[in-house]
Amino acid sequence: MDYRTVLTTCTHCGCGCNFYLEVLDGKVIGTIPCKTSPTNEGKLCIKGWNVHEFIQSEKRLTQPLLRKDGELKEVSWDEALDFTAKRLREIKDTHGADSIGFLTSARVTNEENYLLQKFCRAAIGTNNVDHCARL
Amino acid sequence: MTNSIAELENADCILVIGSNTTSSHPLIAMRIFRAKQKGARLIVADPRRIQLALMADLHVRHNLGTDVALINAMMHVIIKEGWHNQAFIDERTEGFEDLKKILDAYTPEKAAEITGVAADDIIRMAEYYAKAKAGSIVYCMGITQHTTGVDNVRTLANLSMITGHIGRESTGVNPLRGQNNVQGACDMGGLPNVYPAYQAVTDPDNKKKFESAWNAALSDKVGLTVSEMMSGLSHGPLKALYILGENPMVSDPDTAHVEKALKSAELLVVQDIFLTETARLAHVVLPGATFAEKDGTFSNTERRVMRVRKAIDPVGNAKADWEIIKEISNRFGYPMEYGTPEEIMKEISSVTPSYGGITYQRLDGEGLLWPCPTTDHPGTKFLHKDKFVRGKGLFYAVEFKPPAEVVDEEFPFWFTTGRVFAHYHTGTMTRNCPTLDSEIHEGFLEVNPGDAEGLGLRHGDAVNISSRRGLMTAKTMVTDRVTKGVVFMPFHFAESSANVLTNTVLDPVCKIPELKVCAVRLEKVA
Amino acid sequence: MSDKVKDKVKELLSSGKIKGFLGLCSRDGNIAPHLFVTEDELDNLVVGDKSAPGDSRYPLNRQLINLVRAYPDDTFGILVRGCDERGLAALASWNQINPNKIEMVGIACPQELAIACECLKPYPESFVDGEKCEGVTAETVARIDSLKVKERFDLWLNEFSKCIKCYGCRNICPMCFCNECSLENDELIRKGEIPPEIPTFHLTRAVHMAGRCIDCGLCSEACPADIPLRTLYKKVADIIYKQYNFRAGYDAGQKSPLNFLGGLPE
Numbered sequence A: 001m002d003y004r005t006v007l008t009t010c011t012h013c014g015c016g017c018n019f020y021l022e023v024l025d026g027k028v029i030g031t032i033p034c035k036t037s038p039t040n041e042g043k044l045c046i047k048g049w050n051v052h053e054f055i056q057s058e059k060r061l062t063q064p065l066l067r068k069d070g071e072l073k074e075v076s077w078d079e080a081l082d083f084t085a086k087r088l089r090e091i092k093d094t095h096g097a098d099s100i101g102f103l104t105s106a107r108v109t110n111e112e113n114y115l116l117q118k119f120c121r122a123a124i125g126t127n128n129v130d131h132c133a134r135l
Numbered sequence B: 001m002t003n004s005i006a007e008l009e010n011a012d013c014i015l016v017i018g019s020n021t022t023s024s025h026p027l028i029a030m031r032i033f034r035a036k037q038k039g040a041r042l043i044v045a046d047p048r049r050i051q052l053a054l055m056a057d058l059h060v061r062h063n064l065g066t067d068v069a070l071i072n073a074m075m076h077v078i079i080k081e082g083w084h085n086q087a088f089i090d091e092r093t094e095g096f097e098d099l100k101k102i103l104d105a106y107t108p109e110k111a112a113e114i115t116g117v118a119a120d121d122i123i124r125m126a127e128y129y130a131k132a133k134a135g136s137i138v139y140c141m142g143i144t145q146h147t148t149g150v151d152n153v154r155t156l157a158n159l160s161m162i163t164g165h166i167g168r169e170s171t172g173v174n175p176l177r178g179q180n181n182v183q184g185a186c187d188m189g190g191l192p193n194v195y196p197a198y199q200a201v202t203d204p205d206n207k208k209k210f211e212s213a214w215n216a217a218l219s220d221k222v223g224l225t226v227s228e229m230m231s232g233l234s235h236g237p238l239k240a241l242y243i244l245g246e247n248p249m250v251s252d253p254d255t256a257h258v259e260k261a262l263k264s265a266e267l268l269v270v271q272d273i274f275l276t277e278t279a280r281l282a283h284v285v286l287p288g289a290t291f292a293e294k295d296g297t298f299s300n301t302e303r304r305v306m307r308v309r310k311a312i313d314p315v316g317n318a319k320a321d322w323e324i325i326k327e328i329s330n331r332f333g334y335p336m337e338y339g340t341p342e343e344i345m346k347e348i349s350s351v352t353p354s355y356g357g358i359t360y361q362r363l364d365g366e367g368l369l370w371p372c373p374t375t376d377h378p379g380t381k382f383l384h385k386d387k388f389v390r391g392k393g394l395f396y397a398v399e400f401k402p403p404a405e406v407v408d409e410e411f412p413f414w415f416t417t418g419r420v421f422a423h424y425h426t427g428t429m430t431r432n433c434p435t436l437d438s439e440i441h442e443g444f445l446e447v448n449p450g451d452a453e454g455l456g457l458r459h460g461d462a463v464n465i466s467s468r469r470g471l472m473t474a475k476t477m478v479t480d481r482v483t484k485g486v487v488f489m490p491f492h493f494a495e496s497s498a499n500v501l502t503n504t505v506l507d508p509v510c511k512i513p514e515l516k517v518c519a520v521r522l523e524k525v526a
Numbered sequence C: 001m002s003d004k005v006k007d008k009v010k011e012l013l014s015s016g017k018i019k020g021f022l023g024l025c026s027r028d029g030n031i032a033p034h035l036f037v038t039e040d041e042l043d044n045l046v047v048g049d050k051s052a053p054g055d056s057r058y059p060l061n062r063q064l065i066n067l068v069r070a071y072p073d074d075t076f077g078i079l080v081r082g083c084d085e086r087g088l089a090a091l092a093s094w095n096q097i098n099p100n101k102i103e104m105v106g107i108a109c110p111q112e113l114a115i116a117c118e119c120l121k122p123y124p125e126s127f128v129d130g131e132k133c134e135g136v137t138a139e140t141v142a143r144i145d146s147l148k149v150k151e152r153f154d155l156w157l158n159e160f161s162k163c164i165k166c167y168g169c170r171n172i173c174p175m176c177f178c179n180e181c182s183l184e185n186d187e188l189i190r191k192g193e194i195p196p197e198i199p200t201f202h203l204t205r206a207v208h209m210a211g212r213c214i215d216c217g218l219c220s221e222a223c224p225a226d227i228p229l230r231t232l233y234k235k236v237a238d239i240i241y242k243q244y245n246f247r248a249g250y251d252a253g254q255k256s257p258l259n260f261l262g263g264l265p266e
């Protein structure tokens, strides 16, 4: 038996509520608002209360997909990552760094946003990085 | 936000404009409820009768896209009545005379014609806000998603500065950021013109600093914005697009245009947790991890940096997004050697002055509000305390401009978009939460009872909605939440996507599309 | 006051009597609900007083239900205050838990907390720490009762108009265990709108809590609109008491007069 409560921050809006995800034997079974949080003081909205429901949804992507003969097919990580890196390199070499663009995300962590813009600027060599969050 | 969320409770006047707070930022609405309970005056300026309007001291329903006229008229009244804060204006600001000049013309009577708000109500708004001890302005996408988005924001800043309601506890101009970590995405340099912490890419010193930190040659040319990338794909110069966790097929205006752009990419990489409408078009789809499957931090709308903690391993063969980026970078030939997100944060704090004092250890407990430059700095509850970032606060004399598209005979209804309480953004996550999906599982169009009658529409009827860009069908919801001549639709639902209709015209400065106003025609489906 | 609790839990864990102890611990700079399975974790055990007594209580009973459903053969320990003990008694009477498989470690609440909660019995039958203090009757109910009908009506109307339909009052409630919740019945309460229909949503819940609510106050504390839900349910509980001489959870073994649906299968 493995039962844990893990303190984290909500991903469903910019309020940044804190709650405990209730995890039983590897399954996230519930959300419990954090009483000592400065933002939500033990309360949540409907989106926060149900945030655990999408995490292990059956519709999650669980394997990389690569388009082959017009269709997305499951492939190994190695194949997907090699393909991506190789194509980025080819396009950079033929059309220049500014022919590549990146959209980073308001849904991933700060660390991940930092890393993607660093990859864009330092590895590719362009400032073509933006996010959709004006919308 | 210039001020922290909890401070709102102690404001004695709150002006909520273009924010349906109880739906989109419910836990901030909690603070507004509390302020109200303590006796604050609540002014709601929103074309729709949103929930907060039910408890407002004053609800004005100005015409779509007329925010500048409304706020300018408030300032006109404030100056005329001498309710402005001359000492603050003298000490802390510049450009007041220019502003004053243009405000002359914005009499409440003239503004009433433009906005549809009674002159008396404008005077009351001005009085409530100006006479408050601590007045706070709260706004959201209803202000920014216009061709005049920047004008709107500047006008609100003007209002706060002429009354001195800024730089103090429980005051300020407080944008509620639309998405969960948009604050963080911007702080981390997810913008074409700045490195992390808003350090301009065009500044040679910044370039030098980052070149040495990152050990790479960098470009000093400002990059493309989302909208520019989309047209760059359609018209050639942009060949490849790498999209992390976004769904522009649903979130961006004019879906047909976006689809054409994405389909013309030589390489489209999409990294996401679900096979979104956008991922379906990709050449390669990389399965990332949810917030529950990795460590990291988010920065909320009040600038509070908070921990995200891993609760379970990524599902199936999915991977944490930072690991995916790292692996691609390594294969691309730019080595990255982070073992944990904490190591990435160490690097962030070394190059990002406002995050300089942030460590995972210090984030335990309540997190930290940036700017937090050093490890002994307590963080910053509200901004602009003694001076503005640029020194003196600058007034911009902003004139009212009508929306890019206005109603006419062919397209006689104003169309606007927004959120509903049970969903978030494009619904990628919330629509996969069965409880939320069952609360609201399809898009709908809010139509005023008078208009519905004229069109022969009843509650639940299918209605065709067309604009200059597209056509779609939705269910009618007859409600007086909207006024006559205005219709509203939530944008979370891919199958009835409001953005098939919306306008791509951009704000000239910040390049936000005018998602909040366009003109449509309605027809009952036979 | 956590030392005596720690000693007791240590004894229960080391004797192998319980598989784990559901309580509270100090972790990540916050107070967390936590399942203690080893003795060395006990250093961080707390009873949930951050700035004021009992300000960081958690729905441990609900968590316990999740555990016993997955591990019906195991025995678990749990931290209980007066209200939690009432909750467990009531849950047992509704056949939601097996009391023989639960080891309660009780604490008595200080007077300050009892006053804040207006709690009639701020202590469990047996407790290892704290001191018995006076029960407190509900002044808030009396105050609202003294209002004219119109004023009372307006007060609740204003309160209900703030509801953002988070369902938190139900989600956190240890006594809400129905498989299908009337609050989500579209025919009763239209879905998709906030505030939810006034007063149907709130009165539906109030009626459903009659004879069930054990007065723990977690719903009020979870309400983002600060609606005084506990006061509303206290009033309902008073009515049931007058009619049937029954208060949920105060007398272990006594079934609710409204338990007409029969118990759910064990």
Ligand code: SF4
Binding pocket: A010, A011, A012, A013, A014, A015, A016, A017, A040, A043, A044, A045, A046, A047, A048, A049, B025, B026, B027, B028
């Ligand atoms: S619980 Fe609700 S209000 Fe809080 S962050 Fe999540 S979505 Fe936002």
Ligand code: SF4
Binding pocket: C169, C172, C173, C174, C175, C176, C209, C212, C213, C214, C215, C216, C217, C218, C219, C220, C230, C233
């Ligand atoms: S006080 Fe509220 S949470 Fe506690 S049992 Fe009663 S209704 Fe449920």
Ligand code: SF4
Binding pocket: C162, C163, C164, C165, C166, C167, C168, C169, C170, C219, C222, C223, C224, C225, C226, C227, C229
């Ligand atoms: S907790 Fe409060 S806001 Fe949420 S549903 Fe219950 S009464 Fe409404």
